[in-house]
Amino acid sequence: MIEGLVLPNTLTIIFIIGVSFSLAFYANHSKVLDRGGSVLAFLICFISGVFGHWSWLLILLLFVGSSFLATRFAIVYKKALGVEKSDEGTRGGSNVISNGIIPPLIALSYSFGLLTPEQALVAFTTSMAAASADTMASEIGVLSPSPVMITNPRKVVAPGVDGGISFEGLTASFLSAVSISMLSYA
Numbered sequence: 001m002i003e004g005l006v007l008p009n010t011l012t013i014i015f016i017i018g019v020s021f022s023l024a025f026y027a028n029h030s031k032v033l034d035r036g037g038s039v040l041a042f043l044i045c046f047i048s049g050v051f052g053h054w055s056w057l058l059i060l061l062l063f064v065g066s067s068f069l070a071t072r073f074a075i076v077y078k079k080a081l082g083v084e085k086s087d088e089g090t091r092g093g094s095n096v097i098s099n100g101i102i103p104p105l106i107a108l109s110y111s112f113g114l115l116t117p118e119q120a121l122v123a124f125t126t127s128m129a130a131a132s133a134d135t136m137a138s139e140i141g142v143l144s145p146s147p148v149m150i151t152n153p154r155k156v157v158a159p160g161v162d163g164g165i166s167f168e169g170l171t172a173s174f175l176s177a178v179s180i181s182m183l184s185y186a
Contacts, residue, residue, distance in 0.1 A: 006051075006111045013050055019057050020045035023064070032068040036093035044100040048124070052107030056124055060103070062183055063132050066176060067091075067099075070139035083142040083160035099135070102127040125184035129177040136176040141169020 008016070024042035027033040033041055041064070048056045071091070078084035103124055110120035141147060142159045144166030149155040157164040 006113070008050065008054065012054055016046060016049035016054055016057065019054075020049060023057070023061060027064060027068075031090045032064065033096065034090055034092050037091050037096040040093050040096040040100065044096070044104050047104035048107045050107075051104070051111035052120060052124060056103070056107070059125065059128050059180060059184055060100075062180060063099075063128050063135075066132065066179070067135045067139070070136050070172070073139065074143055078142060081142065081159050099131040102131075121184065125181060128184075129180040132180050133173040133177040137165075137169040137173035140172035141166045144168045 007013070020042050023045055024033075024038040027041055028035055028038035045057055045060055048060060068091075075084060106115070106120055106123045106127060109115045109123075110117070115123065141164070144159060146156050147159055147161070147164035147166040147169070149157050149161075150163050150165045
């Protein structure tokens with residue numbers, strides 16, 4: 001199984017290490033991620049880039065950047081509503097794992113020949129688009145003045161209630177998934 005492993009050349013691996021380290025360092029320095037989250041982000045980027053494709057780092061970068069901006073957007077208002085769960089928008093290791101465990105698994109599956117390049121790209125893109133859509137829906141959706149319950153669209157609920165949906169959250173979710181998909185397509 002190891003002899004069929006698909007890996008990039010040494011220069012590309014060094015490039016991936018540099019980009020992964022830079023992303024993790026900057027995320028920690030700018031308080032996008034805490035230390036544990038940054039270490040996990042490095043591992044996810046490294047595995048996804050080496051065992052998948054270096055260009056997948058662009059998709060990860062778009063996800064991390066847009067998620068951070070959405071988290072920090074109107075953070076004072078979110079705190080006043082009591083819906084901001086992170087510390088000043090800083091994400092931890094559990095959040096990184098919950099959103100980022102699938103991409104490196106897809107990259108490893110591709111590298112071991114279990115997925116074709118097209119299957120791997122579609123699976124990777126889909127996992128990142130889903131994570132991005134979920135993050136945007138929750139971070140932007142809590143700002144809606146009148147979210148409704150998904151099971152009963154006539155029932156208005158407080159922002160941040162599980163099962164609450166809003167036009168703003170759905171729109172942000174849709175646009176983020178399309179953005180990830182378009183970057184991947186390009």
